[in-house]
Amino acid sequence: MTAPTTLGNDLLRSAARLSRWASRHASFDVPFAQARLLALLDELGPSRVSTLAAADHSSQPTITTQLQRLEASGWVHRASDPDDARATVISLSAEGHAALESVRRARLAVLSPALDQLDGPALDRVRVAIDVMNELLSAAADAPVPHPTRKDG
Amino acid sequence: MTAPTTLGNDLLRSAARLSRWASRHASFDVPFAQARLLALLDELGPSRVSTLAAADHSSQPTITTQLQRLEASGWVHRASDPDDARATVISLSAEGHAALESVRRARLAVLSPALDQLDGPALDRVRVAIDVMNELLSAAADAPVPHPTRKDG
DNA sequence: CAATTTACATAGACAACCTATGTATATCAA
DNA sequence: TTGATATACATAGGTTGTCTATGTAAATTG
Numbered sequence: 001m002t003a004p005t006t007l008g009n010d011l012l013r014s015a016a017r018l019s020r021w022a023s024r025h026a027s028f029d030v031p032f033a034q035a036r037l038l039a040l041l042d043e044l045g046p047s048r049v050s051t052l053a054a055a056d057h058s059s060q061p062t063i064t065t066q067l068q069r070l071e072a073s074g075w076v077h078r079a080s081d082p083d084d085a086r087a088t089v090i091s092l093s094a095e096g097h098a099a100l101e102s103v104r105r106a107r108l109a110v111l112s113p114a115l116d117q118l119d120g121p122a123l124d125r126v127r128v129a130i131d132v133m134n135e136l137l138s139a140a141a142d143a144p145v146p147h148p149t150r151k152d153g
Numbered sequence: 154m155t156a157p158t159t160l161g162n163d164l165l166r167s168a169a170r171l172s173r174w175a176s177r178h179a180s181f182d183v184p185f186a187q188a189r190l191l192a193l194l195d196e197l198g199p200s201r202v203s204t205l206a207a208a209d210h211s212s213q214p215t216i217t218t219q220l221q222r223l224e225a226s227g228w229v230h231r232a233s234d235p236d237d238a239r240a241t242v243i244s245l246s247a248e249g250h251a252a253l254e255s256v257r258r259a260r261l262a263v264l265s266p267a268l269d270q271l272d273g274p275a276l277d278r279v280r281v282a283i284d285v286m287n288e289l290l291s292a293a294a295d296a297p298v299p300h301p302t303r304k305d306g
Numbered sequence: 307c308a309a310t311t312t313a314c315a316t317a318g319a320c321a322a323c324c325t326a327t328g329t330a331t332a333t334c335a336a
Numbered sequence: 337t338t339g340a341t342a343t344a345c346a347t348a349g350g351t352t353g354t355c356t357a358t359g360t361a362a363a364t365t366g
Contacts, residue, residue: 007268007276007279007280007283008260008261008264008265008268009257009260009261010283011171011264011279011282011283012171012172012175012260012264013189013192014168014282014283014286014287014290015167015168015169015171015172015175015286016168016172016176016189017210017286017290018164018165018168018286018289018290019165019168019169019172020189020209020210020211021210021290021293022165022168023169024210024211024354025210025293031320031321031322032321032322033321033322033323034321034322036169036173039166048344048345049344049345049346050343050344050345056173057170057173057174057177057178058173058177058322058323058324059323059324059325060344060345060346061323061324061325061326061345061346061347061348062322062323062324063345064345064346064347065321065322065323065346065347066321066322068346069321081344084331084332084343084344085330085331085332085344086330086331086332086343086344086345087331087343087344087345088344088345104162107161107162107165108161108162110293111161111164111165111289111293112161113292113293114289114292114293115160115161115289117292122285123160125281125284125285126160126164126285126289127160128278128281128282128285129164129167129281129282129285129286130160130163130164130167131278132275132278132279132281132282133167133168133170133171133282134167136171136264136267136268136279137167137170137171137174139266139267139270140174140178140263140264140266140267141174177323184351184352184353185352185353186352186353186354187352187353201313201314202313202314202315203312203313203314211353211354211355212354212355212356213313213314213315214314214315214316214317214354214355214356214357215353215354215355216314217314217315217316218315218316218352218353218354219352219353219354221315222352234313237312237313237362237363238313238361238362238363239312239313239314239361239362239363240312240313240314240362241313241314307365307366308365308366309364309365309366310363310364310365310366311362311363311364311365312361312362312363312364313360313361313362313363314359314360314361314362315358315359315360315361316357316358316359316360317356317357317358317359318355318356318357318358319354319355319356320353320354320355321352321353321354321355322351322352322353322354323350323351323352323353324349324350324351324352325348325349325350326347326348326349327346327347327348327349328345328346328347328348329344329345329346329347330343330344330345330346331342331343331344331345332341332342332343332344333340333341333342333343334339334340334341334342335338335339335340335341336337336338336339336340
C-alpha cells in the first residue's frame with residue numbers, strides 16, 4: 001500500500017505545474033480565470049450565477065465578480081430569469097465566443113511544440129491522462145470528502 | 154489532424170480543473186503557492202532564489218515575496234552563498250518540512266476517496282497521467298515556444 | 307577603476323480568491 | 337395578507353499570487 005500515498009500528490013503536483021506553466025507561457029488577452037469561466041459557459045450554455053459557481057467549484061461572489069469583468073468586456077450577456085426575478089441567466093456573446101477561441105488557440109500554440117513531437121501511442125497516453133483526471137474529478141465530486149474545510153462537531 | 158487541436162486544450166482544462174478542485178477542497182494551513190515552493194525546495198535541496206524562480210516558472214520577485222512569507226512562518230532559512238555575496242541560499246527548516254508533510258497529507262486526504270476506489274489497472278492509468286504531464290513539461294521547457302509573451306520586432 | 311552584468315529586494319498594480327453581509331424576491335405558515 | 341425564513345445575487349473588505357519596472361549591492365570585465 002505504499003503507492004497511493006505518493007500517487008495523489010504526484011498527480012496534483014504535475015497537474016498544477018502543467019497548468020501553471022501553460023498559464024504563464026500562453027499569451028492571453030484574457031485572464032486565466034475569466035477564460036475558464038468562458039469555457040464553462042460554452043460548455044453549459046446559458047446558466048445562472050449559482051450554477052456557474054457550483055460547476056467551477058468557486059464561491060458565488062467570485063463568479064459575480066468575474067462576470068462583471070466579462071460583461072465589461074462584452075463577452076457575456078445577462079437576462080432576468082422569467083421564472084424567478086432574483087435569478088440572472090448568463091450567456092456567452094458572439095464576442096465572448098471569439099475571445100474563447102483566441103484563448104484556445106493561444107493555449108494550443110503553447111503546447112503544440114511538445115504535442116507535435118508525439119506519435120500515436122504517445123497521444124493515446126495524453127488521452128489517458130485527460131480521462132483519468134476527468135474521472136477522478138467526477139468521482140471526487142460524487143463522493144464529497146469527509147472533512148472538506150469545516151471542522152464541525 | 155483534428156485530434157491534437159482539442160487534445161492540448163482538453164489536457165490543460167482537465168489539469169486546471171483538478172488542480173483548482175484540490176486546492177479548494179484540501180484544508181490547507183499553507184497557501185497553495187507557498188506549498189508549491191516548499192515542495193520545490195524539498196525536491197531541489199538548498200537553492201538560490203533565481204534557481205527556484207526558474208524551476209517554478211515564475212519571476213524572481215514572485216519567489217522573493219513568497220520566500221519572505223515562508224521565512225516569516227519559519228519554514229525556510231536563508232544563508233549567504235560563500236562563493237557569491239550577492240546570492241542567498243534558501244533551505245527548508247524542520248518546521249518547513251513538517252508543514253510540507255501536512256500539506257501532503259491534506260492533499261492526499263482530499264483525493265483518497267477517489268483513488269481508493271481504483272484497482273491496479275486504473276492506478277496504472279493515473280501513473281500514465283503523471284508521466285505524460287511531466288514529459289510534456291520537460292519537452293516544453295526544452296523547446297521554448299516560438300512567441301512566449303513578447304511581440305518584439 | 308569605471309562600465310556592465312548579475313543576484314536579489316522593493317514598489318506598485320492587478321487578478322483571483324474567500325468570508326461576511328446586504329438587498330431583493332420567493333416561499334411558507336399562520 | 338403578513339411576518340419569518342430561505343434563496344439568488346451583489347457588495348465590502350481582506351489575503352494570496354503574480355507581474356513589470358526599478359533599485360541596490362556585489363561580481364566581472366576591459
